Amino acid sequence: MRPIGLRTRVSAAFALGALILSACISLVSYESVRNTLFAERERTAVRATYYDAAVVNAGIAGPAPDVLEVLRALDTGSDRYVLLHRDGRWHSRSADPAVDTAVPSGLQEMTAGGQPAAQRIRRDGRPVLIVGVPLxxxxxxxxxxxxxxxxxxxxxxxxxxxxxxxxxxxAGAAIGWYVTRHALRPLTTVAVAARGIAGGDLTTRLDPDTEPDLAPLSVAFNEMADQLTRRLQRDRRFAADVSHELRSPLQTLEAAASVLEKRRDRLDERSAAAVTLVAAEVARFQALVNDLLELARTDQPAHREPVDVPALAQRVCRSRNLPADLVETADGTPETWSVDRRRVEQALGNLIDNAIRYGGGPVAVRVGPGYLEVDDAGPGVAGPDRASIFDRFVRGPAANSRGDSDGTGLGLAIVAGHAAAHGGTATVTERPGGGARFRLTLPGHQT
Incomplete structure (x- = not known):
């Protein structure tokens, strides 16, 4: 279950607090108004009842009074109903068969004892107030x-x-959302800066003066970024220095292996096999050194120039004995792009080599607006491996299952480095119909 975010929790707390507070105020206000209105209504009803009672008492004082006429003379309106209990009989202005049960027995007992009384009840589903006055x-x-x-x-x-x-x-929820949005804005800035560094922009820094309360966090973040930048620069410089220093002895070894390779026919079988193995390993070592040098240069800015990318893609395919018509150009794709020719050519070549070596060969090289794609016919790349396959010295399951030792494990890392130098990304997805689809995006390619 996904945890609830801080902004949502704070907004919910504001909303709940506002609801409880407003509910309490509303309840107190309702009860106060209700009691006031009922008290005022009862006082008005009691005064009117006493006035009508005085009129009725005067009307029935003589011998043989007309009780019905006396009751009809009262001005009660449509919201009042009058009754008179006299000599054991009930009198009303209309023929109501339930007149003898209209007044609760408890109220009758109180008024029969000569005590005025009032009681609220529900009659026929409607609330009424009954006021009794002894005569x-x-x-x-x-x-x-x-x-x-x-x-x-x-x-x-x-x-x-x-x-x-x-x-x-x-309103409380809206205020909570607004408050947390502004309160978390500095943290959002930190998150954006962290994503920038993770994306390769090592120049990202925070301004401690922007939010004084978060100044220690900003200073610590900047120190971390500085240390990370220095460490990466040391690692790249070390890799470049080591690779450069290895080139001279490697060239000597390569020359010696070449001499031995030419005299292989004069050697016995075991010595010839050893010479072949040494030559292969020297070649692989030379490829590794070249890749390390190239990887150390990937952090340098891209030298953009107008490049005919579709023609470049066809040339890369022909250099690997692949048909030029393997390249597909999507509609709306410009021929000339503003990119680093060497980097794009090497990145595309590495993707095609990867498809040849591990993916059963490329089935399509696609050039679209701002991207290059290489589809292969291999087993594809599993979802959990897609995020790490562009890391250094990472070999996919296809390479491991085949026991292929020709690769250096740096080809796709170089592709990702060249993409980052252009402000783009390198990704891999599943190709419809099976296989893998590697995509190299190059933002800002328009000339």
Missing amino acids: ADEAVFYEIISLAELERTLRTLALVLTAVAIMVAA
Whole structure:
């Protein structure tokens, strides 16, 4: 499972904190508003009920009062429902068969004892407030006030507060993302610089004054880059010096081996075999020294000049006894490129030699806009080996399985070095239909 990034974690923490804070504020605000609205609604309902109760009490004071007419005279509107319990009977302004069960028994007991009371209940699925006021002659007046409008108001308030909490959480996430982006920008700069050094740009350095808090890291990074540059320069200089010093004795050995090779027919069988082995090893040693010298020069800048790359590719194929029509030129590819002729010729030659030696021979040499490709008919390169096959002295599985000792293990490393000198890369992928496809990219090739 891929770990969650620091920026995502910080943004999530900001969002969660904002959500919790806004939820707490919204909950407190909702409860405060809800209690205030209910308290105000109850006070208003109680005052109205007492006023109506006084009117009803005056209307039923005489002999044989018309209770229904008294109740109908009340101005209750559409959100209030009135009841009167008198002489053991329930009276209302409409024929309601459930009038005797509209008032909870607990509330009836309290008002029957002469004590005013109020209670919130749900009637027919809707919230109501029942206020009971005792009257003369043991009569009790009740008003049932609908709280549906208040409940709708509170529901709307809850939706608004929820939306606000969500928006605050989203804003917290955005702030967290923004803060971490700016906080991690210096680290991003360090990462870019590290990738530049890994890509071969050893001149990459960090400015300690850009971010004072990361000045020690910048100084340490620059010191590391300086030490790495000096070490690489020493290694390259050592390889170049050793290779140069070996050339003179190698030439002497090569001349001596050539003399012995010419007199091979005069030697016995064992001596002749030894002479052949010595000549082969001297030739291989000479190739290794030449490759080391070439590899030591790959860090030098490319000397760009106009080059007809398709013609160069055909010439490289003919020099290896391959047909010139093996070269394919993609549409839109310019003939003249601004590249280092010697480096491109050697890099392409190394790729073709690698295909001949280990890949069953090249099946196509492709020239496209800014790249060269060599396809072979070999077993291909496994995925885990593709990242290291361009390293020095690395031999692919095909070379090991064949026991081939002709190669120096530096051919593909030289290809990668020449590509880097042009600001490009050398890669290998699987060829459709089997085999390997080596690609050499050369950015900035247009003339």
